[in-house]
Amino acid sequence: MKWKITKVFNFEAGHRVWKQNLTHGRGAELTGRDVPLQNKCVNLHGHSYTLEVTLGSDTLSEQDMVMDFYHVKNALKDLIDTMDHSFIIDVNDPMYEELKSLAEKYGAFKIFPVPFCPTAEALAKYFYDFLTQKLEQAGLLKDVKVVSVVLWETKTSKAEYRPE
Numbered sequence: 001m002k003w004k005i006t007k008v009f010n011f012e013a014g015h016r017v018w019k020q021n022l023t024h025g026r027g028a029e030l031t032g033r034d035v036p037l038q039n040k041c042v043n044l045h046g047h048s049y050t051l052e053v054t055l056g057s058d059t060l061s062e063q064d065m066v067m068d069f070y071h072v073k074n075a076l077k078d079l080i081d082t083m084d085h086s087f088i089i090d091v092n093d094p095m096y097e098e099l100k101s102l103a104e105k106y107g108a109f110k111i112f113p114v115p116f117c118p119t120a121e122a123l124a125k126y127f128y129d130f131l132t133q134k135l136e137q138a139g140l141l142k143d144v145k146v147v148s149v150v151l152w153e154t155k156t157s158k159a160e161y162r163p164e
């Protein structure tokens with residue numbers, strides 16, 4: 001694609017990687033047996049997420065833009081506002097029902113249910129699919145595509161989803 005633009009978003013959210021399995025998961029062979037393994041990401045914890053959304057096009061609009069950054073921001077604004085300060089939880093997580101009833105009982109925290117373990121990889125795809133659907137609904141997909149979504153979970157860890 002000839003042009004690419006990137007918009008960056010920040011939000012805070014909690015989650016837990018209930019599927020983390022450092023002992024038997026992919027790559028376990030790379031960590032020495034003598035290293036004490038702690039699946040610390042199964043704990044409820046939070047991140048200051050940074051989301052980088054890249055759109056691309058081979059043509060520019062009448063305004064000489066791929067798309068105004070303002071519109072990119074607004075396409076994701078409601079979703080980001082909803083996820084901000086929420087607890088992102090997999091509906092398949094064994095703790096889901098209990099955490100959901102706690103959230104309902106006390107009304108003290110909002111949960112954001114998703115149908116997958118909320119790793120950075122899976123969340124990056126979630127944002128990709130959401131934005132692609134928005135572009136499709138607006139009839140924009142013939143001109144503009146989502147090129148990639150990068151999600152920073154910590155200062156040292158990010159995941160990228162780029163299907164092509």
Ligand SMILES: Nc1nc2c(c(=O)[nH]1)N=C([C@H](O)[C@H](O)COP(=O)(O)OP(=O)(O)OP(=O)(O)O)CN2
Nearest residue numbers: 017020041045047118119120121153154156157159
């Ligand atoms: N491939 C993935 N691995 C891990 C994910 C993930 O989404 N994808 N997530 C986690 C945890 O959520 C964790 O909070 C982040 O992991 P990690 O980078 O290991 O965090 P640290 O702060 O310990 O990193 P340091 O660089 O050692 O400070 C786990 N793995």
